[in-house]
Amino acid sequence: LLRPTPVLHGAGARVAREVLAPLHDAGHPVGTLHPICALRRERPHSRLSQASFGVEGDPQARALAQRLVGDRPTLALDHLDANARVAYHAACALVSNHLAVLEHASVDELARLGLDEVRARQALEQLMTGSLENLRALGIPLGITGPLARGDGAAAERHVLALHEPARTLYAQLSARLATLLASHPAR
Numbered sequence: 737l738l739r740p741t742p743v744l745h746g747a748g749a750r751v752a753r754e755v756l757a758p759l760h761d762a763g764h765p766v767g768t769l770h771p772i773c774a775l776r777r778e779r780p781h782s783r784l785s786q787a788s789f790g791v792e793g794d795p796q797a798r799a800l801a802q803r804l805v806g807d808r809p810t811l812a813l814d815h816l817d818a819n820a821r822v823a824y825h826a827a828c829a830l831v832s833n834h835l836a837v838l839e840h841a842s843v844d845e846l847a848r849l850g851l852d853e854v855r856a857r858q859a860l861e862q863l864m865t866g867s868l869e870n871l872r873a874l875g876i877p878l879g880i881t882g883p884l885a886r887g888d889g890a891a892a893e894r895h896v897l898a899l900h901e902p903a904r905t906l907y908a909q910l911s912a913r914l915a916t917l918l919a920s921h922p923a924r
Contacts, residue, residue: 737764739763740763740765740796742764742766742767742794742796742797742799742800743756743759743764743765743797744766744767744768744793744801744804745766745767745768746769746770746771747768748768748770748772748790748821748824748825748828749821749822749824749825750768750818750821751792751817751818751821752767752793752797753793760794765793765794765795765796765800766793766794766797767791767792767793767798767801768791768793769790769791769801770789770791770813771784771787772787772789772790772828773786773787774832787808788808788809789801789808789809789810790810790813790824791805791810791811791812792812792813798814811824837906838864838906839857839860839861839864841902841906842856842860842903843857843860844903845900845903846860848900867879876917876918876921877917877918877922877923880918883895884911884914884915885918892907892915895911896908896911
């Protein structure tokens, strides 16, 4: 590469000057351009055009990253050290990757009740989509539905007792966290 060509990498958990140290040492401005987007090779029509991006690095590399993303929102990651970068990436993975755990536990529970697994999965996927749309449009607490949002803790307790593992533990743990979240965000 001709110097001083900026070089970007896309790994959210890694600091550019560590990953691209040889290029940086050779005089290239280095940075991160991390798409905060669920990308799969098998799905060519991703939501990348709507994604936000994590950006950090040398000024010239950050400027290149900004030109590449245009008016898409960015999160400035420059102040994060290596450990904080792992935590940033883990937070992104928590919301992106762990929906599968919830869906799988819910489909298993519905199949255990004798419901058609394919139809159950379709129903739950629509439910997850609608829940995300509500949360995006209304925020916390108004975008949350269900017994805890209505102040019906007894119904949530009955839910826990009715479920089998692993759905029971997931529901109990998440309900406790949701109750705390709702208490800290009173409805206006």
